[in-house]
Amino acid sequence: MSSSEKVRVAAVGDLHCTKESGGTLRSFFSQVSEAADMLLLCGDLTDYGLPEEAHILAEELSELKIPIVAVLGNHDVESGQQDQVQRILCDGGVKVLDGEACEVLGIGIAGTKGFAGGYGRGALGPWGEPVIKAFVNEAIQEALKLETALAKLRTRHRIAMLHYSPIEGTVRGEPLEIFPFLGTSRLEDPLIHYPVHSVVHGHAHRGTPEGSTVNGIPVYNVARPLLQRAYPDRPPFRLIEIEKEERVGV
Numbered sequence: 001m002s003s004s005e006k007v008r009v010a011a012v013g014d015l016h017c018t019k020e021s022g023g024t025l026r027s028f029f030s031q032v033s034e035a036a037d038m039l040l041l042c043g044d045l046t047d048y049g050l051p052e053e054a055h056i057l058a059e060e061l062s063e064l065k066i067p068i069v070a071v072l073g074n075h076d077v078e079s080g081q082q083d084q085v086q087r088i089l090c091d092g093g094v095k096v097l098d099g100e101a102c103e104v105l106g107i108g109i110a111g112t113k114g115f116a117g118g119y120g121r122g123a124l125g126p127w128g129e130p131v132i133k134a135f136v137n138e139a140i141q142e143a144l145k146l147e148t149a150l151a152k153l154r155t156r157h158r159i160a161m162l163h164y165s166p167i168e169g170t171v172r173g174e175p176l177e178i179f180p181f182l183g184t185s186r187l188e189d190p191l192i193h194y195p196v197h198s199v200v201h202g203h204a205h206r207g208t209p210e211g212s213t214v215n216g217i218p219v220y221n222v223a224r225p226l227l228q229r230a231y232p233d234r235p236p237f238r239l240i241e242i243e244k245e246e247r248v249g250v
Contacts, residue, residue: 006243007038007107007241007242007243007244008036008037008038008239008240009036009037009040009107009239009241009242010035010036010040010237010239011039011161011200011222011238012039012041012224012227012236012237012238013041013043013073013163013200013223013224014042014043014202014205014223015045015046015057015224016045016046016047017045017053017054017056017057017060018046018053019050019056021056021057021060022056023060028235028236029060032064032235033064033065035237036066036237036239037067037105038066038067039067039069039237040068040069040159040200041069041070041094042071042200042201042222042223043070043071043072043073043076043113043163043202044073045057045070045072045075045076045085046076046085047075048079049076049077049078049080049081049082050079050085051084051088053085054085054088055088057089057092058089058094061092061094062092068094068095069094069096069097069104069109069111070094070095071097071113071162072085072086072098073113073163073202073203074113074163077113086098097109097110098111098112098113099111099112099142099145099148101150101152103153106157106244107155107157107197107242108154108159109159109160110149110152110153110158110161110196111160111162112142112146112162113162113164114142114146114163114165114166114183114187115138115139115164115187116135116180116181117135117136117139117180117183117184117186118179118184118185119167119168119180119184120168122180123185124136124180139187140186142186142187143186143189146162147189147190150190150194150196151194153194157243158194158196159196159197159198159199159240159242160190160198160199161199161200162201163201164182164183164201165182165183165187165204165219166184166187166191166201166213167183167185167188167219168185169208169210169212170201170207170208170210170211170219170220170221171204171208171221172208172211173208174204174205174206174207182203182207183201183203183204188213188214191215192214195215195217196217198217198218198219198220199218199219200219200222200240201221201222202221202222202223202224203223205225205226206225206226207221207223209221209227209238220238220240224237
């Protein structure tokens with residue numbers, strides 16, 4: 001099948017754009033533009049969640065002529081100015097998802113930031129102190145956001161995008177002690193009920209590039225520092241090719 005019969009989706013996270021990043025990302029985005037038909041940004045787009053950083057990133061992205069969809073990460077909410085960060089990026093043409101869904105080039109995309117909490121039998125339960133219950137509830141609410149977004153999609157091909165990982169497999173390589181803070185299997189549950197073509201996330205800079213959910217959905221850790229280290233001979237983004245929908249003439 002020729003590339004013209006496929007949609008090429010580039011995904012990357014953890015750009016950590018700073019106030020000094022002006023001019024440093026344009027060559028990277030140029031590589032993305034040449035290789036892909038759309039770009040998914042998987043959180044930690046800024047370093048401290050500052051509007052100044054968001055303005056710089058929007059400027060760096062301005063030369064891209066392909067659709068851009070993003071979710072925020074924990075760094076993007078660090079300063080409590082995430083609404084401004086999101087507005088600046090949206091004004092720059094980026095579609096930012098927070099429990100919403102959209103369709104781009106015939107592909108359905110569901111996205112949310114996600115949250116922490118641990119995996120499998122090690123997942124934190126809502127028991128004990130109110131602060132623990134609030135922590136677990138945050139993970140539950142993010143999982144519900146993802147489920148709601150996935151339920152809205154009617155396209156044949158769908159992608160889920162997160163910042164935190166829904167599986168343990170793609171955080172392996174990080175110190176075991178911090179696994180519970182890199183994601184939670186609560187985010188995997190919606191993917192079992194609403195299967196997708198693939199899942200992309202960031203956050204785990206020292207994790208593993210590829211894994212899968214319990215029902216076999218490919219999960220890609222697209223944290224830019226990880227991709228730079230794992231694949232030093234190619235640009236640090238994951239390229240996913242998805243077959244275009246066939247158009248039947250009437």
